[in-house]
Amino acid sequence: MLSRSFIWSALSSSWYAIKDALKFSFPVTIALCVARLVEAALPALQVFIVGYLIAGRPSGNMSIWEVLLLVVVTGGIMPLSAMVDALNLRLQFMLRYAYTYEVIDIYASLTPAQRRDSVTIDEVQAAHDSIPFNLSWQASSALNIIGAFTTAVLLFSSLANFDLLAASLVTVSLLPQLFGYSLVAKAENFYWPKQAATSRRAEYLENQLRYARSGTELSVLNGAEQFAHWAKVKHGIVRGYWMKIMSIRFTSAFVSGFIALLLIAGALSSLIWRSQVPTSLLAAAILGVVSAMLATKSAGSAYGELMASAPIVMRYLKLRAKLDSTDNEDEAARLQLLAPRTSNILMECEDVDFAYSQTDENVLNNLCLEVEQGKIVALVGANGAGKSTAIKVLTGQLKPQTGQIYSRLGKHEVAIMPQDIEKFELTVREFLTLPYYTTRVPSDQELWQALEKVDLASHVKALSDGLDAQLGEQWDGTDLSGGQWQRLALARTLLSDAKLLVLDEPTSSVDAESESKLFKMLKAETPERAVLLVSHRAWTLQYADHIYLLENGTLAQSGTFKDLKNQDGRFRKLFESQDWNQDERR
Numbered sequence: 001m002l003s004r005s006f007i008w009s010a011l012s013s014s015w016y017a018i019k020d021a022l023k024f025s026f027p028v029t030i031a032l033c034v035a036r037l038v039e040a041a042l043p044a045l046q047v048f049i050v051g052y053l054i055a056g057r058p059s060g061n062m063s064i065w066e067v068l069l070l071v072v073v074t075g076g077i078m079p080l081s082a083m084v085d086a087l088n089l090r091l092q093f094m095l096r097y098a099y100t101y102e103v104i105d106i107y108a109s110l111t112p113a114q115r116r117d118s119v120t121i122d123e124v125q126a127a128h129d130s131i132p133f134n135l136s137w138q139a140s141s142a143l144n145i146i147g148a149f150t151t152a153v154l155l156f157s158s159l160a161n162f163d164l165l166a167a168s169l170v171t172v173s174l175l176p177q178l179f180g181y182s183l184v185a186k187a188e189n190f191y192w193p194k195q196a197a198t199s200r201r202a203e204y205l206e207n208q209l210r211y212a213r214s215g216t217e218l219s220v221l222n223g224a225e226q227f228a229h230w231a232k233v234k235h236g237i238v239r240g241y242w243m244k245i246m247s248i249r250f251t252s253a254f255v256s257g258f259i260a261l262l263l264i265a266g267a268l269s270s271l272i273w274r275s276q277v278p279t280s281l282l283a284a285a286i287l288g289v290v291s292a293m294l295a296t297k298s299a300g301s302a303y304g305e306l307m308a309s310a311p312i313v314m315r316y317l318k319l320r321a322k323l324d325s326t327d328n329e330d331e332a333a334r335l336q337l338l339a340p341r342t343s344n345i346l347m348e349c350e351d352v353d354f355a356y357s358q359t360d361e362n363v364l365n366n367l368c369l370e371v372e373q374g375k376i377v378a379l380v381g382a383n384g385a386g387k388s389t390a391i392k393v394l395t396g397q398l399k400p401q402t403g404q405i406y407s408r409l410g411k412h413e414v415a416i417m418p419q420d421i422e423k424f425e426l427t428v429r430e431f432l433t434l435p436y437y438t439t440r441v442p443s444d445q446e447l448w449q450a451l452e453k454v455d456l457a458s459h460v461k462a463l464s465d466g467l468d469a470q471l472g473e474q475w476d477g478t479d480l481s482g483g484q485w486q487r488l489a490l491a492r493t494l495l496s497d498a499k500l501l502v503l504d505e506p507t508s509s510v511d512a513e514s515e516s517k518l519f520k521m522l523k524a525e526t527p528e529r530a531v532l533l534v535s536h537r538a539w540t541l542q543y544a545d546h547i548y549l550l551e552n553g554t555l556a557q558s559g560t561f562k563d564l565k566n567q568d569g570r571f572r573k574l575f576e577s578q579d580w581n582q583d584e585r586r
């Protein structure tokens with residue numbers, strides 16, 4: 001019924017889970033182990049001590065110490081069992097937070113490529129979803145089963161003195177539970193991977209309703225109810241999986257419970273009618289059986305949970321190892337990048353072809369471009385021409401299928417401002433210093449200088465808390481206009497010490513006058529550092545030292561602004577409806 005690999009994964013996942021439990025919560029794990037072992041030994045002790053103390057002795061003949069021992073041995077099982085339950089819960093909660101922190105760290109460590117890979121994201125989501133019921137329970141379940149096994153062995157040896165058949169029947173009565181719950185485990189393993197992608201989608205849809213910014217947009221669009229409907233449909237699918245598992249759980253609990261009852265009935269009948277043990281010993285034996293049932297009451301479900309969780313825990317351990325190694329691989333791949341052959345070139349790509357997946361058409365064809373030290377290089381082209389993709393390939397966010405990337409810049413020497421900046425609702429200071437948390441936190445003076453550069457200093461000064469002003473109305477903070485958010489993000493990029501700033505349409509929401517100031521400022525940033533930018537505005541391109549024009553992923557034209565403007569080519573056509581000299585007119 002159980003394959004070897006299934007049992008192997010149960011054993012090794014239990015081993016790792018107990019090791020994790022000892023690592024994350026040593027005293028509680030040790031206390032639980034001790035309490036479980038005492039609980040496991042109590043039923044057998046009851047049979048032995050009760051039989052020994054009562055057999056053939058009138059009740060008035062016992063010393064106070066013997067009575068006390070009787071009380072502890074017979075009455076102790078209840079408080080001990082309650083203590084074990086409390087320790088179990090405590091351990092599970094401690095592990096729940098330990099794994100939650102670990103999964104948060106996993107989310108934080110994902111590379112942009114891993115974030116785009118739905119298989120990896122689904123695996124991390126499955127790990128996240130498995131924390132409360134699988135990862136944090138595995139150690140408790142394993143200890144529970146070890147305890148139940150010890151109870152069964154000890155009880156068997158103490159009952160076997162009176163009646164071997166009864167002892168065997170009581171021990172075997174544990175098996176139907178285990179068999180039933182292993183079926184539940186199989187069902188959970190079958191449905192668990194299926195639910196991860198659906199549950200991630202449900203969570204995404206629900207989050208859009210929960211977060212103030214997207215929720216407001218949905219209300220304005222009259223789309224909130226539609227989102228609620230989609231979220232409920234996805235949750236409904238996940239609920240369906242759970243209901244199937246619960247039905248199997250109910251049926252197996254009922255059937256296995258009934259079979260166990262028959263076996264216990266057989267054991268008692270044998271004790272009473274077959275072996276004809278004295279009444280006092282019979283009472284001890286019955287007490288032992290009842291206590292054993294209490295001590296092993298959750299062994300069946302613990303076994304089911306352990307078996308169901310085993311592959312999930314193993315997948316989590318694999319994910320942990322995989323992400324650790326890909327981190328190193330990415331770093332190694334970056335370090336292996338060859339430097340461009342000419343010393344004044346910071347970054348270069350040669351004959352690059354890129355498609356988003358094996359089946360898709362190429363988005364970049366035979367692309368060659370270079371970014372020279374201290375220069376502003378612009379990428380232009382119609383929507384969908386491949387500009388953002390080219391930037392992602394150049395900066396290592398996407399791996400090209402063919403071609404070469406050359407770079408002489410480390411991870412912290414390139415600062416990227418993406419096309420769609422996220423409006424993180426932090427304080428102004430937190431927003432600006434976000435990338436520098438692990439390197440060098442900029443001083444207030446540097447923050448104000450960066451805000452000056454993007455012409456936002458006076459606006460921030462006017463806010464009641466200045467740099468510590470909270471952004472986002474849902475936190476009783478202030479909101480910014482679209483252009484102001486963009487300028488704040490640009491200030492954040494400028495704060496870096498990077499030798500290359502990569503700016504994907506950094507001023508698309510900025511008004512013409514501010515845009516002009518920003519481009520003059522960017523020009524002033526060079527020659528200390530280079531800028532690679534995407535722009536759709538013709539007149540801003542006069543600030544660029546070199547322009548590449550992409551058409552359907554192919555380099556159609558390249559040269560200086562003057563050259564391209566004077567040539568009768570794609571560049572002129574693309575920008576003919578725009579004003580070339582807006583700056584001069586002002």
Ligand SMILES: Nc1ncnc2c1ncn2[C@@H]1O[C@H](COP(=O)(O)OP(=O)(O)OP(=O)(O)O)[C@@H](O)[C@H]1O
Nearest residue numbers: 356360363381382383384385386387388389390419
């Ligand atoms: N993750 C993706 N998977 C599949 N195709 C994609 C993906 N991202 C972009 N594309 C496609 O690749 C092509 C180039 O997109 P890209 O974003 O690079 O264009 P762009 O030149 O930056 O456009 P825009 O000016 O609109 O920002 C487009 O046809 C787009 O649909």
